[in-house]
Amino acid sequence: MLLELTIKNFAIIEDLQVEFSSGLNVLTGETGSGKSIIIDALSMVLGDRASKDIIKKGKDFAYIEAIFTNYSERLSSIFKENNIEMGDLIVISRDIRQDRPSITKVNGRTVPASILVKITDKLIDIFAQNENTSLMSQSNQRDLIDSFGSAEHKNNLSLLEIKVKGLNRLIEEFQEKSKSTLDKDREIDLLKYQIEEIEDANLTDKDDSDLEERYRFLNNISGISNNIQESVTLLKSSYENISIEDMMDKLISLITEILDTSKDLEPYYNELEDIRYRLKEVSHSLESYLNSIDYSEEDLVNLESRINLVNNLKKKYGNSVNDIYKYLDKTKSRYEFLNNYEKEMKSLEDEISKEKNECLKLAKKMSEERKSISKKFEEKIQKELIELNIKNAEFKVEFREKPLSQDGIDDMEFMIVTNIGEDFKPLSKIASGGEMSRVMLAFKSILAEKDEIQTLVFDEIDSGISGITAQIVGNKIKKISNCRQVIAISHLPQIVSVADSHYVIEKFQDENKVISNIRKLSRNDRIKELARLIGGINITQTALKAAEEMLTKEGE
Template sequence: MNKHFNCIGIVGHPRHPTALTTHEMLYRWLCAKGYEVMVEQQIAQELNLKQVKTGTLAEIGQQADLAVVVGGDGNMLGAARVLARYDIKVIGINRGNLGFLTDLDPDNAQQQLADVLEGHYITERRFLLEAQVCQHDTPTRLSTAINEVVLHPGKVAHMIEFEVYIDEIFAFSQRSDGLIISTPTGSTAYSLSAGGPILTPSLDAITLVPMFPHTLSARPLVINSSSTIRLRFSHMRSDLEISCDSQIALPIQEGEDVLIRRKVAMLAQLTISNFAIVRELEIDFHHGMTAITGETGAGKSIAIDALGLCLGGRAEADMVRSGANRADLCARFSLKDTPAALRWLEENQLEDGSECLLRRVISSDGRSRGFINGTSVPLSQLRDLGQLLIQIHGQHAHQLLLKPEHQKTLLDGYAGEQALTQQMAERYREWHQSCRTLAQHQQLAQERSAKAELLHYQLKELNEFSPVAGEFELIDEEYKRLANSGQLLSTSQQALDVLADAEETNLQSQLYTVRHLMGELVGMDNKLSGVLDMLEEAAIQISEASDELRHYCDRLDLDPNRLYELEQRISRQISLARKHHITPEELPAFHQKLLDEQQLLDEQTGSLEELLQAVAQHHQQALAVALALHQSRVKHADELCQLITESMHSLSMPHGKLAIDVEFNENHLTAEGADRIDFRVSTNPGQPLQPLAKVASGGELSRIALAIQVITARKMETPALIFDEVDVGISGPTAAVVGKLLRQLGESTQVMCVTHLPQVAGCGHHHFFVSKETDGEMTETHMQPLDKRSRLQELARLLGGSEVTRNTLANAKELLAA
């Protein structure tokens, strides 16, 4: 179901007769239908409308749900560039020549608009291009375009020489009269006239169309809309310009580049439930600078704290609202123009279109869970994704500025050498790992030496004894036989006598007698023949047993020397086995085990010399990257010093000067390089440069920190920046400068600023007021957007305290008009 509208803005051509007629018709028709109508100031003046709600384009963007643009495509472009920062839909009534962007026919506008107001419409989303003229990658001038950004000479046409880089990769160099960089919306405008292709409006692409190229090979180029285009000039002339939609011209000076990219994404909505003293809160955010103010203790930073938790911050049980079971926090981001975040979501299989939902649930017992697009994730993933979405600059950032490691982080953030710093960390890890391998090898070498010595001792006596598998059982048996040979011979002879050798009586002779008797009985009764057969068999067995026993006695050895040898061998084997805590039978296998260990020690590879070479090689590689990082830091330190010094002058430190010392020491190599970074400052004439902690006062330190944050933020590609009371210690004209800096930053990215200064709050494109109320038992925080009238009241309160007077209201109007 499409959104229905409550407040409708009327904007467009302020002087064209037919356009004015349509403006007046629209105003009266919409008022008659009961809508709240807001008319652009110039149009209201031309129509001489009385008692009508008027406002600038920005104010209409803040307060209206729908803007109706009456005029031609130029009016539509101019209005849309401003209104794109706000949550507002835009539709056009054609009172121009072509009407590519203005959808409604003026002759049938009422009926068509009535259908739209009833919710019968289709929303088309068109992306904008952002053009920045940069000095050392720091934007000095910028604007946006819906149709195209055009590089061209100033007043006199002439050939331009320039280089084109796409995502920092050289694409081509060209000599031509200029270059048109167009959106799909603009592909039917100036780009078409120059021979560019027509693109479907919803296509995520950008076209580069040369203007009268001085070569036959130049052709239009279509690239992904997520790409960044950089224009560099080798032979610079002073009259080059960048124009946006043929309405805004940005001059290009010597040494400046031009960056053109799709306008970045943003934090769209924050929902808070049962957090701190907030019961329920839903905040819709918009492009540009948003100021957040309120009374002391009202909870101005609660929204920032809640957002920090959505990004993986540490949770505590006392963050849950008293009496509630859990706090539920949810941040919704529009990621259409944030390829790094979209790529991260895709790599982690968490993508869900061009929006992203970060959620944090905190139980009253202190446990918490994190979610990305409805999937439960570890907090580390919330933090990883959060770094791609938002930078939060806290109110204590000026204290962090005193720490050398934070100074290094700031310098690296400005330099933008992510690839080099990542390479440094990898090279250091390789070197550190090779050092650990060497240390382990040296440790093992010592252990191997001790092991080899022990093996040598153990194997010396085992080798001398030379145990053989199965030997112990054999010699033990032989020993028992020899040790009992006398008894064996005597008893064997006695047995032999009983069997056959006794002269008087023996088994053999007695069996002979029995056999003779049984032979007579068989002659009388044949049934006894079986008994006779058995006796015959027994006679044979006794005869054979007697022969075998006689042979045994003849062979029985009574050698005492052999007995002594066996006794010594067995005794030695038992002694060695007991020494190694094994059985005698296990001694041969144990001997073989020690032999195998000795062979393994002898065969181990990876000599000390090879490892030493690897350590030296990795150290040199790490040093080479550290040196490249050092050179980059030195270069960017000079640029950053100049920019910060200029900002210090504008922030009421006219004699201020900042220097950044980058000292290279190869003996202090870390994963961040081999540099010691030291920010030094002088705030008064004749004062030498000294470390920040020794020179800068609290107020001066706050201003320096703020200048650095604003400058480095311009180099980042995160969609949103948050400044939480970073203007502490600043007042008066300096505060006005800070506000303008933040507003300028808000032209190219989303900025949220918690402040207590009216000069800063008055510079915002949007303004939220934070208040709290209590019923005597419970306290609750509210946060609401301010319209123009409410905003004047809040600025007047900030200027004069709780009592708002005519003077403070007049001053507040001046702040908004500045």
């Protein structure tokens, strides 16, 4: 439910705040007072495109804020997905500036228009007489009928969408394979060559890095051997009649001689012993490594040939051995397909035929369900139209079969007759504004029974009606307000008199500017405003008495 609306610097509104109540809220006011501007502001905070032109002259910003009670579990997932805090209230604000893009926030968090619309679509529905395009769309009409379906029907809708997508993928695959087999024999030869070339190479993971490392080693084997040999020589051979090992032996011997008389030298002695041992061990290991080197010129030539082979395959089929084998798998699959082309295509055709039959079976079941739903829907709309004083109205849902698609095989269109002797025509062809208002109200009445949207806004949908029809429309709107909050802009006394809360929008001239304001009316003020609607500018005692009687009749 919409609790509060705040509007600042919007068109002729400078600073306006209004608190709405449950039930039926009616807004009245003279022409040009700003009634529709309030609805425009509400629409903008709910997600309509923001234009800087609406900023009040002389101001650099406009601000709109709408506060709703949080009643719907359906919103929780949207809030969680977008890290929006969820509380007892939902506060939506829009700040429109001259020097920057507008900013929209939900509970203090900035949100893009796409997320805002997902939220507000579940909070409020605004309907004006000239805003009936959604029900004119045949796809929306089909969605409306589907919304009245059972859980099984809705599951079938989802299942059909999945199955038709799968069917379309199979058809695309069939078409693609059909196109790509124009030169089948030549492609088979090429694929066979590629498969043999990769398989004959017997590639392993070592071919990715170990080959290059081994090649670098063998290519530098002479230098490696020389360096190791020289290292061993330095460790073991004499230099000026003494080797490094001999030097260590001599050093340890000298320390040993004085160890008895100087115990403090014992740690150094131990460390020297360890160094001597490790030097001997290194010397032995280097000699073993040198003796283990197995090298021949033939090894180097073979290795170089292997590297060229692997690099050539990588250049053709992938940057690594793993990539090459992936390419091999795809090539084998394509090779098998082409070698068994007729069999494969027949199998694919059979699968397409099977899937299409299953989709058609499901679509026909859905079509039967839609026709059953439509019969009940027709009866409900017919009843509503008669109650709304379109006594000769007839309504039907016309079905035409169309090619299978994700939404089934039904082309559907709402058709109506409003006068005796006329033929059925599409809903969009209704000429009378008054008739269109009542037809849309009939739809809203039925939809109010099933959807969870708690706030409905009617912007002068009573245009073009009067007398008893106005009374009937007022009663219908009042009935809807028993289970939903309704906000209605109206000029008809018959509708205004049944309101639970009545607000008047007034326009004032203040120095060189025009200001629009809104206030909630007391009973006495309501009588005066109703009298104005009944009698015009000159309010007579007769008009006042009639207005008081209307309110008394409605329980005021």
